[in-house]
Amino acid sequence: MTASKTALSVNLNKVALVRNTRHLGIPSVVRAASLCLQAGAHGITVHPRPDGRHIRGDDVPALSELVGHHPGTEFNIEGNPFHNLMEHVRQLRPHQATFVPDSEGQFTSDHGWDFPADAERLRPVIAEARSLGVRVSLFMDPRPDLMAAARAVGADRVELYTETYARAHGAPNRAEVLRGFAQAAQAALDAGLEVNAGHDLNRDNLTDFLRAVPGVQEVSIGHAFVADALELGYAATVKAYLACIDAAYR
Ligand SMILES: CC(=O)[C@@H](O)[C@H](O)COP(=O)(O)O
Numbered sequence: 001m002t003a004s005k006t007a008l009s010v011n012l013n014k015v016a017l018v019r020n021t022r023h024l025g026i027p028s029v030v031r032a033a034s035l036c037l038q039a040g041a042h043g044i045t046v047h048p049r050p051d052g053r054h055i056r057g058d059d060v061p062a063l064s065e066l067v068g069h070h071p072g073t074e075f076n077i078e079g080n081p082f083h084n085l086m087e088h089v090r091q092l093r094p095h096q097a098t099f100v101p102d103s104e105g106q107f108t109s110d111h112g113w114d115f116p117a118d119a120e121r122l123r124p125v126i127a128e129a130r131s132l133g134v135r136v137s138l139f140m141d142p143r144p145d146l147m148a149a150a151r152a153v154g155a156d157r158v159e160l161y162t163e164t165y166a167r168a169h170g171a172p173n174r175a176e177v178l179r180g181f182a183q184a185a186q187a188a189l190d191a192g193l194e195v196n197a198g199h200d201l202n203r204d205n206l207t208d209f210l211r212a213v214p215g216v217q218e219v220s221i222g223h224a225f226v227a228d229a230l231e232l233g234y235a236a237t238v239k240a241y242l243a244c245i246d247a248a249y250r
Pocket residue numbers: 011013014046047049078100107108109139198199220222
């Protein structure tokens with residue numbers, strides 16, 4: 001049986017970042033999402049940070065409605081459940097909520113949840129989101145030893161934070177870093193979790209990652225995707241990333 005292919009969820013944070021530099025409403029985040037979904041993207045991801053630097057609160061309902069018009073695609077909202085994420089989860093019940101332990105002004109996401117330190121405060125918000133029918137994914141460093149604890153607090157999935165892989169791509173320690181991710185993914189699967197991945201993935205490093213790391217259900221890609229789309233356009237960029245995914249399963 002061939003492994004089910006990894007889904008591509010396009011993160012549109014950086015489209016919103018450019019839009020916010022004028023009061024003109026362009027580039028449109030909703031139009032970007034529509035073009036990506038029409039081109040075959042499996043989902044849209046947004047991270048409405050509390051400071052509104054890119055995706056803002058009023059972007060989220062329109063994107064949720066758009067995804068609803070594309071059967072089989074998913075809407076993934078990322079954020080800190082102890083900041084502003086849960087208002088979106090309660091209002092919109094996205095397919096997936098990815099809980100990220102970012103501080104309010106953090107430059108970008110750069111670490112996962114810590115266990116056992118975060119376990120007790122995560123448990124009730126995970127339970128609430130799941131009671132609303134929302135799949136919960138926890139943003140995690142690639143640490144095999146933390147995966148059982150992530151499952152024990154009720155998470156459905158983990159999202160492996162892939163910046164250390166991206167940084168090592170092409171470096172002498174690349175194989176060792178990839179092995180670490182494969183071990184973390186296998187530990188997650190063994191604990192009954194599904195596996196997502198994201199952060200600094202791109203067209204150069206995506207295929208190798210998916211070939212080496214088992215069971216990745218979804219990659220969410222934004223920064224490099226939008227950079228590529230500035231050159232190629234959204235549709236061609238979606239197809240380029242889908243080709244990178246396909247290549248991993250050949
Ligand atoms: C959680 C993660 O790694 C990214 O999805 C995050 O959304 C990046 O945030 P910025 O786009 O604000 O850097």
